[in-house]
Amino acid sequence: MRTVFKTSYDADIRMFKHGAQAGWYALLLVLAVVLPWLFNTYWLGEATNMLIWAIAGMGLMILVGQTGQASLGHAAFLAIGCYANVLLQMHGLPFVLAFPLGGLIAGLAGFFIAFPMARLHGIYLAIGTLALAILIDDLIVIAEPLTAGVVGLFAPDISIFGLDINRYGNPWLFYWLVLFVTVLIVLAYRNILRSPLGRSFAAVRDSEVSARAMGVNVALTKATAFGVSAGITGLAGALMGHFAGIFNNETFNIIISIQLLLMIVIGGLGSIHGAFFGAAVVALLPQAIAIGRDVVTGWLGSSSVAIPGLESAIFGFILIAFILFEPLGIYGRWIKIRTYFELFPFYRKDMFRRQRSYLKTERMR
Amino acid sequence: MTALLELENVTLRFGGVTAVNKVSFSVEEGEVFALVGPNGAGKSTVFNLVSRFYDPAEGDIRFAGESILKRQPHEMAGLGIARTFQNIELFDHATVLQNLLVGRHRHRRGNLLTETLFTPFVRREERRHREAVEKVIDFLDLQPYREKYIAGLPYGVRKVVEMGRALAIEPRLLLLDEPASGLSVEETQDVAFWIEDIKTQMGITVLMVEHDMHLVASVSDRVLALADGKMLALGTPKEVQTHPKVVEAYIGSTDPMAGAKVRAAV
Ligand SMILES: Nc1ncnc2c1ncn2[C@@H]1O[C@H](COP(=O)(O)OP(=O)(O)O)[C@@H](O)[C@H]1O
Ligand SMILES: [Mg+2]
Numbered sequence: 001m002r003t004v005f006k007t008s009y010d011a012d013i014r015m016f017k018h019g020a021q022a023g024w025y026a027l028l029l030v031l032a033v034v035l036p037w038l039f040n041t042y043w044l045g046e047a048t049n050m051l052i053w054a055i056a057g058m059g060l061m062i063l064v065g066q067t068g069q070a071s072l073g074h075a076a077f078l079a080i081g082c083y084a085n086v087l088l089q090m091h092g093l094p095f096v097l098a099f100p101l102g103g104l105i106a107g108l109a110g111f112f113i114a115f116p117m118a119r120l121h122g123i124y125l126a127i128g129t130l131a132l133a134i135l136i137d138d139l140i141v142i143a144e145p146l147t148a149g150v151v152g153l154f155a156p157d158i159s160i161f162g163l164d165i166n167r168y169g170n171p172w173l174f175y176w177l178v179l180f181v182t183v184l185i186v187l188a189y190r191n192i193l194r195s196p197l198g199r200s201f202a203a204v205r206d207s208e209v210s211a212r213a214m215g216v217n218v219a220l221t222k223a224t225a226f227g228v229s230a231g232i233t234g235l236a237g238a239l240m241g242h243f244a245g246i247f248n249n250e251t252f253n254i255i256i257s258i259q260l261l262l263m264i265v266i267g268g269l270g271s272i273h274g275a276f277f278g279a280a281v282v283a284l285l286p287q288a289i290a291i292g293r294d295v296v297t298g299w300l301g302s303s304s305v306a307i308p309g310l311e312s313a314i315f316g317f318i319l320i321a322f323i324l325f326e327p328l329g330i331y332g333r334w335i336k337i338r339t340y341f342e343l344f345p346f347y348r349k350d351m352f353r354r355q356r357s358y359l360k361t362e363r364m365r
Numbered sequence: 366m367t368a369l370l371e372l373e374n375v376t377l378r379f380g381g382v383t384a385v386n387k388v389s390f391s392v393e394e395g396e397v398f399a400l401v402g403p404n405g406a407g408k409s410t411v412f413n414l415v416s417r418f419y420d421p422a423e424g425d426i427r428f429a430g431e432s433i434l435k436r437q438p439h440e441m442a443g444l445g446i447a448r449t450f451q452n453i454e455l456f457d458h459a460t461v462l463q464n465l466l467v468g469r470h471r472h473r474r475g476n477l478l479t480e481t482l483f484t485p486f487v488r489r490e491e492r493r494h495r496e497a498v499e500k501v502i503d504f505l506d507l508q509p510y511r512e513k514y515i516a517g518l519p520y521g522v523r524k525v526v527e528m529g530r531a532l533a534i535e536p537r538l539l540l541l542d543e544p545a546s547g548l549s550v551e552e553t554q555d556v557a558f559w560i561e562d563i564k565t566q567m568g569i570t571v572l573m574v575e576h577d578m579h580l581v582a583s584v585s586d587r588v589l590a591l592a593d594g595k596m597l598a599l600g601t602p603k604e605v606q607t608h609p610k611v612v613e614a615y616i617g618s619t620d621p622m623a624g625a626k627v628r629a630a631v
Contacts, residue, residue, distance in 0.1 A: 009495040012462070013488060188481045195480035195487055196466075196473040196494075199459070203467045206456035213416055213454075214534065215442030215471040224477060270458070 015190055032179055036172035045167070048175045050283035051182045052239045057264050057275030058185055059232030064261070065270035066198065067225035068205030069118065073129030074233050074260050076136040079252035081106040081234025082241035083140065083147060086155050095158045099238055106234020111227030118222035133257050140249035152248030155241045167243055178239055185232055189272055192228070201225055255312075262319050268329025277330035281318070286311055368427075369394045369538055369570050370415065375424035377410060384410040386594035387424070392538070397564050397571040399581045401605070402591035403614060408574040409451050411591075412540050415572075416448055417441055428538070442471045447536035449527045451543050451574070457516045461526050464515060465501060468533025469494040501529045505559065521552050528559070532567075539563060541573040545580050553580055560584045578606065590614070 016022040036044055060074050085102030089095060113132060120128050141149045158165040158177065165173045192198045200221050203211035208218050241247050259282060267278025289311055326333050368391040377385040385407045392398045400408045413419050415426060417438040426433050428444055436444075447468075456464050472494065475487045502508055505525050515523060524544065531539055544560070545553040557580055563569050564584075575581050581588060582602040590597040590611045598608035605611055 009492055009499075012495070013491045191481050191483040195475060195483060195491065196470060197475075197477060197480045199463055199467050200470060202459050202463065203456050203470075206458055207454045209418070210450065210454035210456070211467070212418075212438045213442065213448050213450075214467050214530070215439050216467070217437070217439045228477070 013194065015187075015194070029183070033176070036175060041171050044171050044175055046283060046287065048167070048171070048178050049243065050279050051175075051178045052236055052243060053263065053282050054276045054279035055178075055182055055185055055239065056233050056236035056260055057267065057279050058189055058272060059229050059234075059236060060260050061264050061269070061272070061275045062189065062192070062201070062232065063225050063229035064264060065274065066193070066205065067201040067222065067229075069222060069225065070122065070126045070261075071129040071229075072126045072254075072257050072261060073131070073133035073136075074229075075252040075254065075257040076129075076133045077106045077110055077230040077233040078237030078240060078256065079136050079140065079249075080109050080230075081237030082247060082252070083153070084234070085238035086153055086241055087146065089156050090153075095160055099235070102238040103231045103235040106237065107227045107231025110230020110233075111223050113230075114223035114226030115219065118219060118226065130254065130257070133252075133254055137249050137253065148248070150248050150250070152246055152251075153241075154246050155244070158242055167245065174242070181235060181239065185235070186272060189232075197224065259315070262315065264329075266319060266322050266329055268331025268334075271331050273331045273334070274329050277334070281330070282315075285315060289314060367394050368392065369429060370572065371425075371427040372411070372414075373425045373427070375411075375414060375421045375426060377407075377414060377419055377421050383594050385414065385421070388591070388594070388596055389424075390589050390596070390599060392570060392572050393586075394537075394570055395564065395568065396586040397560060397573065397584050399585040399588045399602075400572070400574045400591060401576070401578070401581060401588055401611075402597070405593075406591040407594040408591060409542055410594075412448060412542055412572075412574065415441075415446065415540060442534050442536075445534075445537035446540065447531035447534040447538070448540035449524075449531050449542055449544065451546070453520075453523050453527055455515045455523055455527055455530070458514065460512050460514055461507060461510045461518075461529075462498065462502075462512065464526055464530050465498045465533045466494055468501075468530040469497060471534060472497075497535070498533055501532045504532070504562070505529045521548055524548060524552075525555075528556075532563070532569075536569060538570045538572065541571060541575075543574050543576065545575060545577050553577060556580065557584055578602075582606070 016025065035047060039047060056074070056078060059077070060071065063069050063071055081102045084105040085095075085098050088098035088101055093101070117125065117128050117132070140147045143149075147153065157169075158174070160177075163173070164170075165177060167174045192201075200211065200216045203214060203216050204218055204221050204225075211221070212218055237252070240251075244251060263278035263282045264274055265278075266281055267276065268274030322329060328335075370392040372391070373389050375385055375388045376383065388407075388411065390398075400411060402408055410419070414421055415428075415433075417433060417436060417440075420434070428446060433441070433444070456467060459467075474490055475484075479487050502511060505528065507522075507525065507529060510518060510522055510526070515526065518526070524547070528541065528544060531541075541560075545556050548556065560571060560573070561584060564571055573585075585602050587600065588602050588605040589599045590605050590608065592610075592614040597610045597614060598605045600608075
């Protein structure tokens with residue numbers, strides 16, 4: 001285990017805890033950059049998809065993991081970002097403007113919706129946000145002259161200063177674009193976490209009463225979290241639109257909202273790593289199932305078996321398993337494995353024994 | 366001496382219960398003022414009124430000469446009113462350091478944009494906050510717990526962290542709700558020294574609720590005894606402890622130790 005001797009307060013303010021950690025992340029980044037030379041087009045597409053989900057996951061993580069507000073309606077912000085980005089481009093704006101504006105519009109929507117929404121707690125907030133997702137779905141259909149309703153829209157090719165980027169034409173460029181956005185969001189996320197705003201998110205999550213006593217404007221902080229969260233999710237939605245090529249109101253349905261929430265729970269609530277681990281599960285699960293199915297078909301020697309709803313069922317099963325056995329998600333498991341190796345052979349089994357934590361309602365006044 | 370906090374005929378009812386009944390008192394700048402009384406007397410409710418968590422049905426509350434009744438709860442820290450809670454309300458999934466840094470929230474000068482970019486200005490601010498918090502850590506001997514998560518800390522340490530978080534606000538008025546309840550004799554002794562230093566060295570006015578009459582007698586300048594939301598007696602610790610109404614209220618209370626405690630302290 002590495003003990004870090006801190007010689008100045010900056011050691012805690014800096015982005016990385018120590019040089020070796022920065023080194024590992026640099027290596028990971030290099031690997032991510034050279035990925036187009038390592039993967040074929042198909043797997044590069046899967047990697048791109050995973051990164052887009054990771055961005056959406058970070059968006060929801062800010063709200064759920066950092067601020068403690070549930071949302072079952074984040075598909076709404078994916079949709080707002082996606083439609084805003086494409087419509088702005090159709091009306092002549094270049095991608096470099098339309099894309100950030102798409103995020104900004106989704107973010108503002110999240111910010112203003114939060115004021116009535118954030119008065120709700122727990123299950124009521126979940127239901128409220130769910131209603132929001134349904135509402136946006138309907139609005140897309142109603143606003144047919146603009147959104148082409150159920151027929152849907154085509155995402156134009158991305159053009160950045162004359163350079164055309166298309167998922168099929170030059171998948172590596174599309175991948176790098178997504179990677180670039182991912183890195184920017186990770187940096188922004190880290191910066192928020194190490195500044196007063198991030199701490200006020202945590203304060204609202206852990207105790208609204210005492211956040212208030214510390215001078216935190218709880219309603220405004222929740223709205224800010226909703227705004228930042230919706231903005232990042234909107235950017236992911238815009239990228240999803242370009243990735244899918246064509247989309248309509250159904251593209252961002254309730255299942256997507258739920259999948260997004262399950263994803264960050266499986267990945268591990270409250271960390272950036274969790275968003276990436278969860279995204280890997282979501283993006284790779286269909287592949288894993290397809291491979292598994294081929295293997296089973298090989299054994300049985302019969303024609304391929306098709307079980308409808310298999311993917312959702314397995315996803316649900318994984319979720320239940322995690323909630324029962326590893327509530328801290330894949331990231332929690334990762335920390336344990338890492339600690340095991342760092343301390344080998346001194347690891348003790350009870351090291352991560354769960355603390356009994358009391359619910360607010362169990363406490364006396 | 367001028368009055369820092371003034372309550373004037375403050376009344377608050379919860380349904381049929383009048384938790385605070387026409388209470389008037391003023392806390393002078395620089396003094397330690399204690400609220401005592403049996404459980405359910407309305408002491409914590411007075412704190413919640415000063416924190417603006419509740420609106421009084423009648424009366425006025427003034428801080429530094431100005432009524433606070435038109436202000437929001439989160440504005441109190443900005444005015445310089447800090448508090449602790451009877452049943453510790455810390456941010457459990459954050460470290461001690463992070464908890465104390467939340468106390469610095471009223472001194473935040475960045476915004477969403479500058480903090481997302483973590484500009485050099487924000488970095489300088491972080492350093493400034495950290496220096497302020499380190500002073501509190503030194504004062505309360507919290508060095509061993511700096512990086513520890515609250516969820517795993519013993520009760521006594523949490524109690525101290527909560528006091529530290531309130532001090533990080535750099536308040537003019539500090540409200541302490543039962544700072545020594547559940548603490549050992551040694552820990553209570555520490556609390557007594559800290560309150561002395563908070564008053565004399567930091568120049569912070571203290572309003573506290575406390576059941577430990579030894580502690581109250583040793584640190585308070587003035588004491589107000591409450592029972593059933595009403596004022597019983599106001600004066601020096603000695604005057605209040607020997608006041609017939611107070612002795613009666615304690616002996617008549619459901620707490621069998623209370624009467625003994627009062628007499629022991631006298
Ligand atoms: N939020 C509340 N709702 C209803 N009754 C309350 C509430 N808070 C306090 N009370 C009642 O007000 C009275 C005073 O409570 P409190 O101020 O907590 O007493 P203490 O002096 O022990 O701190 C008690 O009768 C209590 O039951
Ligand atoms: Mg109380």
